[in-house]
Amino acid sequence: MTDDATARAPRGRPLVVTAEEIEAVALRLWAERGFHEVSVADIAAEVGVTSRTIFRRYPTKADIVWGPLNGAFEILAAALERTSPDAPLIERARTALVGMIRDGEVDPTAHHRIRIVGRTPELQSSTSTPFQLWRESLYDFALAQPGVDRLRAHVFAWSVQSTALAGLIWWVDEDPETAPWQAVDDAFARLVD
Amino acid sequence: MTDDATARAPRGRPLVVTAEEIEAVALRLWAERGFHEVSVADIAAEVGVTSRTIFRRYPTKADIVWGPLNGAFEILAAALERTSPDAPLIERARTALVGMIRDGEVDPTAHHRIRIVGRTPELQSSTSTPFQLWRESLYDFALAQPGVDRLRAHVFAWSVQSTALAGLIWWVDEDPETAPWQAVDDAFARLVD
DNA sequence: GCCTTTACGTCACTCTATGACGTAAGTGGC
DNA sequence: GCCACTTACGTCATAGAGTGACGTAAAGGC
Numbered sequence: 001m002t003d004d005a006t007a008r009a010p011r012g013r014p015l016v017v018t019a020e021e022i023e024a025v026a027l028r029l030w031a032e033r034g035f036h037e038v039s040v041a042d043i044a045a046e047v048g049v050t051s052r053t054i055f056r057r058y059p060t061k062a063d064i065v066w067g068p069l070n071g072a073f074e075i076l077a078a079a080l081e082r083t084s085p086d087a088p089l090i091e092r093a094r095t096a097l098v099g100m101i102r103d104g105e106v107d108p109t110a111h112h113r114i115r116i117v118g119r120t121p122e123l124q125s126s127t128s129t130p131f132q133l134w135r136e137s138l139y140d141f142a143l144a145q146p147g148v149d150r151l152r153a154h155v156f157a158w159s160v161q162s163t164a165l166a167g168l169i170w171w172v173d174e175d176p177e178t179a180p181w182q183a184v185d186d187a188f189a190r191l192v193d
Numbered sequence: 194m195t196d197d198a199t200a201r202a203p204r205g206r207p208l209v210v211t212a213e214e215i216e217a218v219a220l221r222l223w224a225e226r227g228f229h230e231v232s233v234a235d236i237a238a239e240v241g242v243t244s245r246t247i248f249r250r251y252p253t254k255a256d257i258v259w260g261p262l263n264g265a266f267e268i269l270a271a272a273l274e275r276t277s278p279d280a281p282l283i284e285r286a287r288t289a290l291v292g293m294i295r296d297g298e299v300d301p302t303a304h305h306r307i308r309i310v311g312r313t314p315e316l317q318s319s320t321s322t323p324f325q326l327w328r329e330s331l332y333d334f335a336l337a338q339p340g341v342d343r344l345r346a347h348v349f350a351w352s353v354q355s356t357a358l359a360g361l362i363w364w365v366d367e368d369p370e371t372a373p374w375q376a377v378d379d380a381f382a383r384l385v386d
Numbered sequence: 387g388c389c390t391t392t393a394c395g396t397c398a399c400t401c402t403a404t405g406a407c408g409t410a411a412g413t414g415g416c
Numbered sequence: 417g418c419c420a421c422t423t424a425c426g427t428c429a430t431a432g433a434g435t436g437a438c439g440t441a442a443a444g445g446c
Contacts, residue, residue, distance in 0.1 A: 012423025013411040039401060050426055055403060089386070121325075125318040126355070132314075150367075152383040155359045159384060162319070162355035166348045174343070190345040191352060193282070205392025206442040232432060243395055248434060 017047050019057065019067070026064045027112055035065075035120040062123055065116055066130050068107040073133035075100055080141045089142060093160045094188040102181035111180060118172025124165060135161050163191045210240050212260070215247065219257045220305055228258075228313040255316055258309055259323050261300040266326035268293055273334045282335060286353045287381040295374035304373060311365025317358060328354050356384045 025046050029038040040061050044051040058064050079096035087095070104110065117123045125131075135157040142153035167187030171180045218239050222231040233254050237244040251257050272289035280288070297303065310316045318324075331350035335341050341349075360380030364373045 121320040127314040155383040158355045158359040162351040166351040190348040
């Protein structure tokens with residue numbers, strides 16, 4: 001998306017560690033010991049910086065987990081637009097979401113990240129950045145359709161997001177051998193009852 | 194529920210303040226200044242105790258908001274059982290939830306509490322105690338019905354809870370003049386599309 | 387009066403998060 | 417090479433949510 005031709009050499013002191021390094025260390029430690037058991041200071045020490053630096057890069061500890069997934073709402077919005085306008089809203093959301101997860105458009109570490117989220121209830125907060133952004137995308141999409149009022153769009157966004165989350169949590173602690181998109185697809189199959 | 198005949202005088206030092214007093218002060222301050230803007234120490238000072246005492250009574254700051262609503266999951270479970278077995282699952286949940294909120298079986302301060310939740314995104318966390326307990330009730334109820342597998346029960350619990358939450362949030366910041374049960378009922382009407 | 391039980395205060399400490407301030411390390415202009 | 421400018425980092429101080437340890441206050445039972 002960024003124009004490489006206009007991408008100039010950055011001015012000022014360069015970052016001493018990349019976001020990838022920080023997140024790789026964090027994900028590894030959290031996978032080993034759990035989210036609460038590893039503090040931001042622990043990660044910072046392992047990477048070779050101060051916790052102040054970490055908090056300057058990430059607004060909260062939880063945002064280290066999300067990382068590139070925070071940008072996924074744009075992919076979701078685009079995927080929603082590509083779905084068939086004739087299908088019911090819920091099926092369009094299902095197609096877009098499942099396709100997005102299945103095709104791994106987001107990030108190679110996404111599965112790893114979702115596993116930690118699934119194991120850590122406090123990360124499943126509905127106010128976490130990506131979930132909020134997903135709901136916004138879903139809300140805007142639904143509201144643009146004819147005959148959809150704001151409450152309906154609101155309910156649509158919430159139920160789609162929570163169904164996806166339910167599927168992912170299910171996948172993590174009940175069926176981790178299969179693909180995550182399959183669990184989400186199965187969850188949507190149960191929703192349309 | 195407690196047997197008054199066997200309710201003996203409590204041994205040991207009595208509580209210096211009742212839970213009602215603490216929660217009344219907390220709700221008043223939060224309604225005036227907002228949830229983040231009023232610390233637990235502020236509430237403790239106003240009540241006349243130390244913050245240590247508050248944290249001994251309530252596991253987290255958020256639990257002061259929920260208060261008696263934490264016991265509502267039992268009322269929900271009972272209300273679910275009273276619904277017509279012939280109706281679809283989602284309608285039974287709708288009837289039970291809306292009836293519960295409408296008839297004010299929970300607590301006179303419930304509306305006040307929900308307003309604060311609606312105004313404070315971080316309190317809408319899916320891991321907050323009452324929401325978790327509601328989902329458990331809904332999950333157990335759904336799983337006991339014939340032809341419902343565990344994933345379906347899981348998705349059912351999540352979508353019912355989030356639909357109720359969506360309705361309540363909608364009520365708080367879009368339609369606070371009407372009754373909250375009406376907003377929740379409307380939300381469920383949009384869900385069954 | 388003494389023992390037991392329960393509630394509270396004080397102190398110390400961890401962890402997340404933020405503001406202030408000075409410094410290190412890069413780019414670009416001359 | 418020197419100097420301004422920009423950006424990242426470290427250090428320090430601070431606030432707020434929790435938690436464990438320890439001593440004390442206030443009740444009932446004997």
